Amino acid sequence: MFGLKADWSLEVPPRYYTLEDYAGGEARWCPGCGDHGVLNAVQRICRDEQIPPEKVVAVSGIGCSSRFPHYMGTYGFHGLHGRALPVACGIKSRRPDLHVWVATGDGDCFSIGAGHWIHAVRYNMDMTLVVFDNNVYGLTKNQTSPTSRQGLRTNTHPFGALLPPHNPLTVTLGITNVSFVAQTVDWHPAHLYATLRAAFDHKGFSFVRVLQRCPQYTGQVFEDLQKDPAKLLLLTHNDGIHLEESSLKLFPTRHNHDPSSMSGAHAIAAAVEPVPVGLLFRDPARPRYETLSSEGLDMATDAKLAALERTFDQFAV
Amino acid sequence: MNLADSLETGENQVAGPGANVQARRLDEAIVEIVSDSGEGAQKAGQIFGMISAKMGNGVWTVEIIPAEIKPPARSREGASGIRIRFGSQYITNMGDEADLVVAFNEQVLFGRIANGAFKPGTVVLLENKWREAQVPAVAEQYQAAVQSFREQGLIVHELPMEAACLELTPNPRVGKNMFVLGMLCFIFSREVERAYQEVRQIFAKKDAKVIASNEALIRAGYDFAREHLELCFEVPSEPRSQAMLVTNGNQALGLGVMASGMELLAMYPITPATAASHYLAGAFRKVGGFVHQAEDEIAAIGFAIGASYAGKTACTITSGPGLALKTEFIGLAVMTEIPLVICVVQRGGPSTGLPTKVEQGDLLAALYGEPGDAPKAIMAAATIEECLHFVVTARRLAEAFRTPVILLTDANLATGVQPYPRPQLSADWLAPPIDQSAWQEGVPPYDWDATTGISPRPIPGQAGGEYVLTGLAHTFKSKVAYDPESNQRGCDMRSRKLAALQSTLKPPQVNGDPEGDLLIVGWGSTLGSIEEAVGKARAQGHKVSSVHLRFLSPLEPGLKEIFSRFKNVLTVEINYSDRPEVPLMTPETRRYAQLAWLLRAHTLVDIDCWSSVQGQPIQPGAIHAEIVRRLQGEVLCSA
Numbered sequence: 001m002f003g004l005k006a007d008w009s010l011e012v013p014p015r016y017y018t019l020e021d022y023a024g025g026e027a028r029w030c031p032g033c034g035d036h037g038v039l040n041a042v043q044r045i046c047r048d049e050q051i052p053p054e055k056v057v058a059v060s061g062i063g064c065s066s067r068f069p070h071y072m073g074t075y076g077f078h079g080l081h082g083r084a085l086p087v088a089c090g091i092k093s094r095r096p097d098l099h100v101w102v103a104t105g106d107g108d109c110f111s112i113g114a115g116h117w118i119h120a121v122r123y124n125m126d127m128t129l130v131v132f133d134n135n136v137y138g139l140t141k142n143q144t145s146p147t148s149r150q151g152l153r154t155n156t157h158p159f160g161a162l163l164p165p166h167n168p169l170t171v172t173l174g175i176t177n178v179s180f181v182a183q184t185v186d187w188h189p190a191h192l193y194a195t196l197r198a199a200f201d202h203k204g205f206s207f208v209r210v211l212q213r214c215p216q217y218t219g220q221v222f223e224d225l226q227k228d229p230a231k232l233l234l235l236t237h238n239d240g241i242h243l244e245e246s247s248l249k250l251f252p253t254r255h256n257h258d259p260s261s262m263s264g265a266h267a268i269a270a271a272v273e274p275v276p277v278g279l280l281f282r283d284p285a286r287p288r289y290e291t292l293s294s295e296g297l298d299m300a301t302d303a304k305l306a307a308l309e310r311t312f313d314q315f316a317v
Numbered sequence: 318m319n320l321a322d323s324l325e326t327g328e329n330q331v332a333g334p335g336a337n338v339q340a341r342r343l344d345e346a347i348v349e350i351v352s353d354s355g356e357g358a359q360k361a362g363q364i365f366g367m368i369s370a371k372m373g374n375g376v377w378t379v380e381i382i383p384a385e386i387k388p389p390a391r392s393r394e395g396a397s398g399i400r401i402r403f404g405s406q407y408i409t410n411m412g413d414e415a416d417l418v419v420a421f422n423e424q425v426l427f428g429r430i431a432n433g434a435f436k437p438g439t440v441v442l443l444e445n446k447w448r449e450a451q452v453p454a455v456a457e458q459y460q461a462a463v464q465s466f467r468e469q470g471l472i473v474h475e476l477p478m479e480a481a482c483l484e485l486t487p488n489p490r491v492g493k494n495m496f497v498l499g500m501l502c503f504i505f506s507r508e509v510e511r512a513y514q515e516v517r518q519i520f521a522k523k524d525a526k527v528i529a530s531n532e533a534l535i536r537a538g539y540d541f542a543r544e545h546l547e548l549c550f551e552v553p554s555e556p557r558s559q560a561m562l563v564t565n566g567n568q569a570l571g572l573g574v575m576a577s578g579m580e581l582l583a584m585y586p587i588t589p590a591t592a593a594s595h596y597l598a599g600a601f602r603k604v605g606g607f608v609h610q611a612e613d614e615i616a617a618i619g620f621a622i623g624a625s626y627a628g629k630t631a632c633t634i635t636s637g638p639g640l641a642l643k644t645e646f647i648g649l650a651v652m653t654e655i656p657l658v659i660c661v662v663q664r665g666g667p668s669t670g671l672p673t674k675v676e677q678g679d680l681l682a683a684l685y686g687e688p689g690d691a692p693k694a695i696m697a698a699a700t701i702e703e704c705l706h707f708v709v710t711a712r713r714l715a716e717a718f719r720t721p722v723i724l725l726t727d728a729n730l731a732t733g734v735q736p737y738p739r740p741q742l743s744a745d746w747l748a749p750p751i752d753q754s755a756w757q758e759g760v761p762p763y764d765w766d767a768t769t770g771i772s773p774r775p776i777p778g779q780a781g782g783e784y785v786l787t788g789l790a791h792t793f794k795s796k797v798a799y800d801p802e803s804n805q806r807g808c809d810m811r812s813r814k815l816a817a818l819q820s821t822l823k824p825p826q827v828n829g830d831p832e833g834d835l836l837i838v839g840w841g842s843t844l845g846s847i848e849e850a851v852g853k854a855r856a857q858g859h860k861v862s863s864v865h866l867r868f869l870s871p872l873e874p875g876l877k878e879i880f881s882r883f884k885n886v887l888t889v890e891i892n893y894s895d896r897p898e899v900p901l902m903t904p905e906t907r908r909y910a911q912l913a914w915l916l917r918a919h920t921l922v923d924i925d926c927w928s929s930v931q932g933q934p935i936q937p938g939a940i941h942a943e944i945v946r947r948l949q950g951e952v953l954c955s956a
Contacts, residue, residue, distance in 0.1 A: 059623075076783075076786065083619045087626070090581075090623020093623070094607075296580070299604070301747060304747065308604055310603070311575060311604065317367070
């Protein structure tokens with residue numbers, strides 16, 4: 001940090017970026033909303049990694065969490081409901097030099113954008129997907145989401161959500177070419193930061209589900225987990241997400257899980273309780289689509305014109 | 318002189334191939350090969366068309382495609398094949414009735430007869446093995462059909478083509494098309510060596526035996542025609558000085574994408590657009606580009622928009638149902654001023670409609686498909702050559718005006734094959750490298766010029782240009798704004814760009830005299846048929862002209878002035894309009910063809926329309942008949 005290296009030499013970067021460089025408009029989420037914590041963590045990671053702000057693109061769909069790009073001081077793309085991922089993949093396809101964060105919600109990602117979620121995981125392009133999962137539609141005022149617990153009363157299901165919730169972890173783990181799956185919670189800032197940092201560092205598509213509270217509609221949905229931290233299962237491993245000792249103490253239930261084990265990850269994800277936090281799966285060796293889609297980027301004009309002439313030759317008479 | 322007349326009169330005889338053969342000279346000929354699906358008629362016709370193009374003839378080929386991949390054999394609906402119209406002059410359309418048809422069975426001919434493909438005097442070369450079919454019902458069908466064809470005036474030659482092929486190949490179903498190609502080479506005095514060259518090129522990666530076998534079949538067909546048919550014609554051609562390309566419209570689109578300097582095509586399979594993507598899938602990477610097959614139509618345009626936003630203007634290619642699915646993203650691209658090229662290869666609609674057949678039904682959807690006001694540039698290619706050049710133009714317009722550009726083509730252009738001048742490539746056509754220099758301090762992301770609405774665009778990577786693009790109403794700083802002035806201002810500026818674009822366009826050229834009794838207005842693939850019909854009517858003394866629009870949004874300038882010089886203005890289109898004579902129809906309820914709607918609204922001229930939705934190109938003969946009908950006063954035009 002601050003350019004001070006292990007041998008006590010000081011590396012002076014051309015410009016040192018501070019948190020302010022990553023700050024956009026003032027966040028207008030409700031007080032107490034979990035989104036603020038995610039925003040802080042992402043800005044800190046950018047600062048700690050010293051990524052030039054102009055090289056960062058925050059992409060989102062529609063929903064409360066999709067306001068995220070407006071509060072970043074980087075480039076941003078606030079697009080259509082459910083469609084953040086195709087845009088993010090398109091950005092990365094011919095600009096692999098850009099760092100892409102995707103902010104989405106449980107409705108945006110798991111419902112209207114479900115098709116893109118499945119395929120973006122398979123494309124495995126190097127970017128971080130943060131799903132702000134508050135179990136409800138907030139912006140449109142309290143409708144059932146795919147992760148709403150059965151029985152949750154909402155404006156669309158006033159007598160309670162009809163079906164058991166979708167399990168995004170098992171679904172994501174089941175997608176071919178998945179390379180990074182993690183889960184964290186908004187009320188443990190240290191774990192949130194460590195998880196997003198590991199996701200950012202991963203070369204490939206990082207899926208991070210953040211369990212977070214909507215103070216307006218679902219302030220109580222994770223109350224049981226907060227009151228009884230033993231219901232959270234902290235995943236620990238040498239290759240996993242690391243916490244300081246002081247933070248570790250907050251998680252009485254722990255499980256040593258090797259993130260290279262897909263069968264272990266499935267078993268953990270499929271259990272209703274305890275709720276896992278940490279790294280479920282990581283495989284940095286899986287093929288990344290942008291290495292294919294960016295082929296030919298450096299082709300010189302002369303070479304391109306010559307190749308075009310050869311292409312035309314095939315139709316010449 | 319056409320083929321049937323030349324047979325009647327015996328005039329125009331010239332020396333043909335071989336010492337004792339007299340060939341009759343023709344200005345042009347229309348030939349069809351029809352078969353069951355999978356018998357290779359299209360391949361034979363494509364080679365025949367290519368040989369003719371290489372010999373310097375004008376050529377237009379159009380595929381006859383059944384809707385199903387494997388329709389039942391010997392069925393009328395299953396007619397699969399190809400039409401080749403070739404002549405001494407430039408050929409711009411499929412023409413009217415065929416002069417000569419080769420049919421592999423008699424039932425597929427019924428399918429073509431139902432489409433009005435033939436006339437009395439059309440020569441039919443018919444496979445005769447069905448006469449001796451073991452199933453009595455088939456033999457009866459065949460004999461009844463031949464009798465019916467002759468009663469309709471077709472000149473039927475029953476030929477043992479399959480039996481002749483059997484001497485060379487155990488499976489004539491696979492080889493008969495090459496035999497037919499050989500026959501046609503003799504009949505139309507094509508150099509048979511050119512057919513061998515094409516076969517060698519097509520089967521370059523196959524065994525030498527395959528090539529030898531195909532050459533033997535071509536030679537056998539050639540000799541068979543010489544020995545058994547007294548049919549020999551010549552369609553002379555002028556040697557060309559100019560280098561030419563021969564492609565179909567979808568290949569031309571693909572070449573255009575590459576020549577435009579775009580590096581990314583994001584697509585989802587849909588008929589009839591997919592063939593353009595198929596072509597690019599093989600070719601694009603050789604020029605440094607990439608084809609992304611997305612998970613759906615929506616993701617395809619989203620991916621393209623992502624690349625465009627990041628500085629690499631991209632392309633998506635689709636057809637009607639895909640255009641419908643892309644609507645929301647097109648609105649976003651308009652709202653956020655993202656350059657983007659959207660090619661729409663139109664097919665019959667609504668809904669799944671007629672996937673393999675032509676229609677010009679997407680004009681209003683392209684213009685007005687999005688909720689709210691979504692102005693964008695819309696162009697329509699009228700020739701196969703324009704399919705190439707217009708993509709290059711579209712990319713440049715998209716970037717200069719910071720807007721999506723929709724390029725409309727259709728199934729007729731997509732599968733039609735035509736020779737056209739090989740473009741002189743230029744580095745200017747390619748996209749410049751993306752600007753990654755620092756963004757000028759204080760310049761907002763939408764620094765709209767108050768006159769033109771045009772503004773420069775920050776590209777990710779440009780330090781100091783960081784902005785958040787949003788589909789919400791926004792200020793010139795791209796800040797979300799719900800106040801009345803900001804939304805009005807944004808809409809004004811986006812619309813202003815179309816006025817700015819229009820100010821750079823010239824009025825369209827009138828084909829024919831600048832004033833007269835009737836002006837035909839068209840757009841897209843009908844150009845060749847309209848101009849041919851107008852030319853014929855003018856030669857007969859009718860005061861008719863035509864004008865063909867390439868820009869549909871904004872419209873080219875000067876239209877009202879052009880229209881004012883004609884007593885009547887009529888659009889000819891391949892899309893739906895109410896015919897005025899049907900029950901309940903009044904001038905107030907009548908729904909006009911799409912261009913007519915648009916032009917009536919823009920010019921307040923009482924423009925009439927003549928259109929139909931039969932899944933077929935409009936042929937010059939039909940347009941000519943309508944021109945004559947109107948000008949002879951049979952139709953009292955409303956003006």
